Amino acid sequence: MNAVVGVVFSSAFLAAVMRVATPYLLAAFGGLIAERVGVSNIALEGQMLAAACTGALVAGHQGSVALGAVSGIAVAALLGLLLAALRLHLGADVIIAGIGLNLLASGGTAYAVFALLGDKGGTSGLQSGSLPRLHLWGVERIPVLGEILSGQNIVTYLAFLAAPVVAWLLYRTRFGFHLRAVGEAPDAARSVGIPVRRVQCLGLALSGALAGLAGVFLSMGYVSFFVRDMTAGRGFIALAAVFLGGLRPWGVFLAALAFGAAEALAVQVGTLDIPPQLVSTIPYVLTLGALATYAYRRRRRSNAEPSRA
Amino acid sequence: MTPAQSPGGTPAVAAVAVTKTYANGVRAVRGVDLAVSAGEIRAVVGENGAGKSTLMKLFYGLEQPGSGEIAIGGDTAVLHGPGDAIARGVGMVHQNLMLVPSFTIAQNVVLGVEPGRRGRVDLKAAVEETARLAEESGLQVDPKARVDQVSVGMRQRTEILKALHRGARVLILDEPTAVLTPQETEDLFASVRRLRETGMTVLFISHKLREVREISDRVSVMRAGALVGTVDTAEATDRSLASMMMGREVTLEVVKAQARPSGAVLRVRDLGYRPSDAGVPLDGVGFDVAAGEIVGLAGVEGNGQTELAEILAGLRRPTAGVVRVGGTDLAGAGVAGHRRAGIGYVPEDRLHNGAALDESIADNLVVDRHDRPPLSRRGRLRLAAVRAHAERLVADYAIRTPDTAVPVGALSGGNMQKVVVARELSARPRLLVASQLTRGVDIGSMRFMYERVIAARDDGAAVFLVSADLSELLTLADRLLVIKEGRLVGRFDSTRGLTEKKVGLFMLGVERHDRGHIGSGLDEVTTT
Numbered sequence: 136m137n138a139v140v141g142v143v144f145s146s147a148f149l150a151a152v153m154r155v156a157t158p159y160l161l162a163a164f165g166g167l168i169a170e171r172v173g174v175s176n177i178a179l180e181g182q183m184l185a186a187a188c189t190g191a192l193v194a195g196h197q198g199s200v201a202l203g204a205v206s207g208i209a210v211a212a213l214l215g216l217l218l219a220a221l222r223l224h225l226g227a228d229v230i231i232a233g234i235g236l237n238l239l240a241s242g243g244t245a246y247a248v249f250a251l252l253g254d255k256g257g258t259s260g261l262q263s264g265s266l267p268r269l270h271l272w273g274v275e276r277i278p279v280l281g282e283i284l285s286g287q288n289i290v291t292y293l294a295f296l297a298a299p300v301v302a303w304l305l306y307r308t309r310f311g312f313h314l315r316a317v318g319e320a321p322d323a324a325r326s327v328g329i330p331v332r333r334v335q336c337l338g339l340a341l342s343g344a345l346a347g348l349a350g351v352f353l354s355m356g357y358v359s360f361f362v363r364d365m366t367a368g369r370g371f372i373a374l375a376a377v378f379l380g381g382l383r384p385w386g387v388f389l390a391a392l393a394f395g396a397a398e399a400l401a402v403q404v405g406t407l408d409i410p411p412q413l414v415s416t417i418p419y420v421l422t423l424g425a426l427a428t429y430a431y432r433r434r435r436r437s438n439a440e441p442s443r444a
Numbered sequence: 445m446t447p448a449q450s451p452g453g454t455p456a457v458a459a460v461a462v463t464k465t466y467a468n469g470v471r472a473v474r475g476v477d478l479a480v481s482a483g484e485i486r487a488v489v490g491e492n493g494a495g496k497s498t499l500m501k502l503f504y505g506l507e508q509p510g511s512g513e514i515a516i517g518g519d520t521a522v523l524h525g526p527g528d529a530i531a532r533g534v535g536m537v538h539q540n541l542m543l544v545p546s547f548t549i550a551q552n553v554v555l556g557v558e559p560g561r562r563g564r565v566d567l568k569a570a571v572e573e574t575a576r577l578a579e580e581s582g583l584q585v586d587p588k589a590r591v592d593q594v595s596v597g598m599r600q601r602t603e604i605l606k607a608l609h610r611g612a613r614v615l616i617l618d619e620p621t622a623v624l625t626p627q628e629t630e631d632l633f634a635s636v637r638r639l640r641e642t643g644m645t646v647l648f649i650s651h652k653l654r655e656v657r658e659i660s661d662r663v664s665v666m667r668a669g670a671l672v673g674t675v676d677t678a679e680a681t682d683r684s685l686a687s688m689m690m691g692r693e694v695t696l697e698v699v700k701a702q703a704r705p706s707g708a709v710l711r712v713r714d715l716g717y718r719p720s721d722a723g724v725p726l727d728g729v730g731f732d733v734a735a736g737e738i739v740g741l742a743g744v745e746g747n748g749q750t751e752l753a754e755i756l757a758g759l760r761r762p763t764a765g766v767v768r769v770g771g772t773d774l775a776g777a778g779v780a781g782h783r784r785a786g787i788g789y790v791p792e793d794r795l796h797n798g799a800a801l802d803e804s805i806a807d808n809l810v811v812d813r814h815d816r817p818p819l820s821r822r823g824r825l826r827l828a829a830v831r832a833h834a835e836r837l838v839a840d841y842a843i844r845t846p847d848t849a850v851p852v853g854a855l856s857g858g859n860m861q862k863v864v865v866a867r868e869l870s871a872r873p874r875l876l877v878a879s880q881l882t883r884g885v886d887i888g889s890m891r892f893m894y895e896r897v898i899a900a901r902d903d904g905a906a907v908f909l910v911s912a913d914l915s916e917l918l919t920l921a922d923r924l925l926v927i928k929e930g931r932l933v934g935r936f937d938s939t940r941g942l943t944e945k946k947v948g949l950f951m952l953g954v955e956r957h958d959r960g961h962i963g964s965g966l967d968e969v970t971t972t
Contacts, residue, residue, distance in 0.1 A: 308563050316544045316555055323542035327556030327606070328527035 146282040148403055153283065153291055154357070155402070156395020158183065158349040158366075160294040162373035163391040164301050165345030167384065169215075170377055171305065172338030173318035177233025178218050179346045180370025181240030182211040186350030188244035188258075191361035192251060195261035204266060204355060208347035214240070215343020219336040237370075245363050257362035258354075265359040266290055266352070288356040290348060297345070302384035314338050346370065375422050379429050390425070397421040454518035455479035456645035457503055457534070457614050462512035464498055472498040474669040475512070482613075485636065485646040487656040487677070490666035490689055491858075491886040496649050497539075499666070500616050503647070504536040505529035516614070535607025536616040539884070541599050545592035549585050550574040553605045577605050582638045584631075595746075597628035604635070614645045621655055622884045625745050625912060626948070633659050651886050653682045654915070665689055686887060698894045701902065703922040705734035709770060709906035710756070710875050713969045716764030717751055717930075724748040726755075726930040729765070730966055733875065738897065738907040740921030740939075742914060744951050748930035749910045750792060753879045756908065757789035758782030759797075766969050769875055783812060788873030790864055792880040792910070798864040801853030805845060806834035808852050809867050841866040842892060858889035865893060869900055876900060879910040894920060914944040925962075926950040935962045 162179050169176030176182075186207035194203025214236055221232040249255055268288050275285040305311040316324040317334045325331050349369070354361040372394050380387030401417040458479040465471045473495045480486045490496045501507040502514055505523030513520050516532045523529050526536075543552050550570040559573060560566035574587040583601040591599055600620060607615055617636075621629045636646055636659060650656050656663055657677055664674040665688040672688050710733040717726035726748050733739045743749050754760045756767065758779040767774045772785040782789075791797035799808045810819055810830050819829050834848035843862045845855060852863055861882070868876065878897065882890040897920060901907050911917050917924060918939055926934030926947060934950035934957050936942055949955045 307565060307567075309558050309560065309565055310563060312551070312555065312558060312565055316547065319546055320542070320544045323544050323552075324555070326526055326536075326538065326542040328525070328530060329556055 146279050148399060149283045150287070151399045151403065152392070152396045153287055153295070155399040156392050157288070157291045157294040157352050158357070158369050159373050159376060159391040159395045159398075160297060160388065161290075161349035161352070162346045162370055163376040163380070163387050164297045164384070165342040165349070166374050166377040167301065167380070167382065167387050168305075168314070168338055168345070169342035170382055171318045172314050172335050172342075173321065174219070174222055174335060174339060175229050175233070175374075176215070176218065176339065176342045176346075177230055177374070178214060178236035178240075178370075179342075179373055180366055180368070181233075181237035182214045182343045182346035183350035183353065183366045183370050184237075184244055184364065185214055185240045186211040186347035187354035187365060188247060188350075188361045190351040191258045191261065191263045191354040191359075192247065194355060195258060195263035200264045200266055200355060203263065204348075204351045207351040207355075208344050211347025211350060212340045212344040215339040215341070215346075216336060218343070219339040223332055223335055241364055244361070248361065248363070255363070257360055257365070259360040259362070261360065263355065263359060263361075265355045288352065290352040290356050293348065294352075298384055298388040305384060310334075310337075346373075349373075372418065372422055375426060379425050381429075393425065394418060394422065454482075455515070456482040456484075456517060457647070458515040459499065459502065459509075460513045460515065462499070462502060462509045462514065464495075464502060464507060465510050472669055473502065473509075476666075476669075476671045478664060478671060478674075480614075480645055480647060482645050483640055483643050484662065485640055485648060485660045487648045487650060487660035487663045488666060489650060489653065489656055489663060489685060491651075491888050494666040494689070495669040496666050497618060498669075500536065500618055500647065500649060503529065503614075504534055504616060530610050530612075533611055533613035534616065535604075535610055535612030535614070537600065537603040537607065537618060537620060539618045539620075539622060541596075541603055543591045543599055543602060546590060548588050548590055549594070549598070549602045549605075550587035552591055552602055553577070553587075553609050555606075557610060573609065574605060577608050581605070581608060581635060581642075583635050595628070596623045597625070597631065600624070600628075600632065601635070604639075613643070614647070615639065616647045616649075618649045619651065619884065620648070621650065621652060626914065627744070629655065651884075651890075653685050653887075656685070657682070667691055690888060698891065698898060698919060700898055700920075703737045703901065705737040705922070706904070707735060708732040708967075709735045710908065711768040711966075711969050712756075712765070713966065714765040715752075715755070715762050715767065717748075717755060717760065718763045719751065719760075723751050723760070724930050726751055726762070729927075729930075729932055730963055731925055731932065731935075732966060733906040733908050735874070735904050735906050736901055737922045738901050738909055738920050740917035740924045741908065741910045741927055742917050742924060742934075742947050742951055743927035745912050747927050749927055750879070751930075752927070753789075753792070753877050753908075753910050756782075756875075756877045757787060757791070768969055783871075786874030788868035788871055788876045790861075790868050790876070790878040790881060792883070794861055794864050799852045799860060802851050804834075804849045805838065805843065805852055805855075805863055806830050806848040808863055809834045809837055809848075809870075812867065812871060837866040837870055840870075841896075856886075858885040861885050861893070862889060865896060869896060872903075873900075873905055875906045875908065877908045877910075880912060881909065882911075882913065882916060914947055918942060918944065918947075928953050928956075932962050933957065 162183055166176055166179050189210040190203040190207030193206040194200050218232055218236060221227040222229050248258055252258060252260060254260055266289050268286050269292060271285040275281045305315060313329045313334050317329060317331050321331050353365055373391060376390035376394055377387055380390040397418040401414050404414050459476050462473055462476045464473040476499060488496045498507060502509050505525050505528050514523060515521060516534060521532055553574045554570040558565045559569040571587045578585050583604055585598050585601050585605065620632060624632060640646060648660055657680060660677045662674055663677050663680055663685060665672040665685060667689060713730045715726055715729040719725060724747060741749050751760060755762050758777060758781065769785040769787060774782060774785060810833060814820055814825060819833060820826060831848060838845060838848055841862045843859050852860055881893055897907060909920060921939050924936040924939050925932055
């Protein structure tokens with residue numbers, strides 16, 4: 136037990152939490168925006184995967200990490216628009232459409248990698264490189280804190296900045312206003328002249344782009360290559376974080392961070408003498424536990440609510 | 445027929461020979477000429493399906509005319525959408541309010557035209573603007589309150605402020621009083637009059653002739669898509685307007701024989717209820733409803749009548765006391781148990797609880813009896829029997845529909861309610877619990893419902909009628925109870941000579957009966 140506690144309070148662990156939480160944070164904010172615009176984005180997982188694959192392939196072929204990242208994000212945003220088209224123009228069920236996109240991404244990425252590289256497993260043969268790490272001048276020299284905060288991947292900083300940015304976007308900007316109005320009361324939004332479909336399409340594209348950034352981080356930051364199905368359910372866990380966070384930016388931030396911490400813990404504890412199968416269940420057990428707690432608390436709160444006179 | 449010119453010069457809004465035919469072939473509006481001069485309050489009345497709402501949608505750009513012209517401020521206007529109408533100074537308050545529940549009132553008022561620069565929203569300016577508009581117009585709201593936490597009346601005022609914020613000079617109110625309490629209705633009328641002083645033109649749609657006569661300067665009557673005529677309100681009577689609407693003489697005065705109550709069917713004793721949600725608690729409620737009588741429940745909305753009705757229907761469980769129907773103690777019985785005991789229930793919110801809107805009329809009419817003969821045999825539904833059953837009820841209850849396969853959601857409010865009432869009454873309940881029986885229903889259907897409920901009473905059913913409409917209660921009820929803050933505060937064992945004003949005093953708590961009077965004559969009922 137002491138070994139676990141020692142691990143948890145080490146600066147290496149906290150730095151790992153930031154790194155591991157990055158894709159959860161970005162994908163969860165993507166999910167949050169989609170949820171707030173009124174279309175559940177079940178396809179977060181597939182969007183991440185497609186972005187991860189596209190990013191690594193483009194970066195490897197063009198020799199430009201930046202171009203790879205931009206292409207990955209663009210592909211994920213396009214998948215967001217595709218979901219919007221399926222849902223809003225063709226009237227498909229959003230869950231079915233999302234599952235379809237996830238399967239498409241899983242099969243499509245494996246096929247693309249095999250067709251281009253002849254490798255069934257991933258792009259490890261391709262030198263695609265990774266996005267730069269930033270060394271924060273000044274912060275670096277602060278003891279402990281410097282070790283945690285500095286030297287992280289650029290995307291990790293973006294992920295942590297996303298919380299205030301998304302909160303500002305949703306609650307302070309005209310676009311955010313329209314987005315929330317459309318998600319909550321589309322008829323009301325339409326009656327005041329807000330272009331409902333356009334807002335929904337933009338929201339889903341933005342949602343996809345954020346998931347794309349999460350995916351790009353996986354193949355060009357977390358590691359420097361694409362592996363088949365490397366997202367490993369992170370998109371779904373991010374979706375859980377969206378609801379666990381109560382559909383609010385800071386709540387979602389905390390929930391995604393907690394999932395990141397759980398996964399980091401699983402990785403760290405894996406070095407100790409505990410069965411690895413057990414360890415790898417930690418994030419999922421935590422997800423279930425957290426959702427149950429959330430449901431229980433919400434029920435208690437609604438029971439405790441004072442009655443109207 | 446009124447010519448398309450108004451006495452006061454250029455009309456604020458006008459329709460010239462407007463016709464609208466929907467894609468399904470229904471000619472909703474045919475050749476209507478209507479001109480409303482600036483600063484006038486014009487009521488537009490007509491039965492459901494008479495084309496009033498369609499005409500208003502044409503003025504607001506939600507629909508486009510097939511032929512003819514819409515003119516606003518004297519200029520011919522082609523409105524492609526609400527945006528065009530708003531830009532020309534037309535605002536509309538829809539019957540089902542168009543607000544975002546989690547937004548504050550101020551945020552709803554400015555939605556779509558938010559103050560602020562470069563893509564940002566200036567929330568402080570929104571609050572100030574809302575407060576200013578509220579001050580000027582006399583429409584009192586709390587700009588910082590969330591819409592889902594304020595009364596329906598305040599929500600409606602928010603809708604009007606929304607139109608004012610967009611610079612509306614013409615305001616369309618689509619059945620604004622359907623959801624309001626009498627007090628809120630009076631406040632609304634005061635505000636509307638105040639708006640008229642500032643030159644606002646108001647188009648007021650309603651079924652309620654009494655309100656129309658109170659608020660409007662002139663009344664236009666529509667029937668079957670055509671404009672029957674326009675009269676000065678001062679010269680109109682309920683009777684003359686109703687006969688214009690119906691094309692024949694009608695009154696709401698129903699013939700009601702003296703009630704012949706026999707033994708008590710419903711016995712409620714010391715009923716207490718502690719809500720687990722945001723409901724109203726009930727305390728020490730006790731009363732009887734006998735076979736063959738209609739007992740009305742009056743009260744300002746939100747004083748426990750919804751909770752009481754839902755307890756009687758089995759949708760909520762009381763936390764204390766006894767509810768008995770016939771010899772059955774309903775403690776612990778679910779909704780099905782309540783129905784088996786012989787309770788029929790017409791819920792106040794038919795959109796949510798009364799019918800499955802996406803399902804057909806036929807299916808909605810069998811949901812309480814599909815599992816037994818003659819509608820089903822050995823676990824299989826007999827579709828022919830279901831259809832025949834539906835066709836019989838559609839004919840009996842004069843439900844206006846081309847086909848029983850039409851989803852209930854496609855029907856007008858009055859016909860939707862007829863489906864619910866047809867289902868509940870055809871089950872021949874011992875006790876009928878009906879909440880807001882005629883809310884949002886046109887006069888023809890209203891009268892029909894009244895007759896049916898009285899017929900059910902005369903057949904020996906006990907009827908418990910909850911309504912926000914006092915004239916309805918005084919017309920129908922044989923006895924009347926008044927509820928306030930979850931307790932019974934008034935009991936009238938005869939409604940003869942009882943006035944709305946008198947009941948209103950009890951509803952507001954100015955007067956109350958003592959407990960002895962309210963509980964007199966109730967026999968002891970103990971839990972079994």
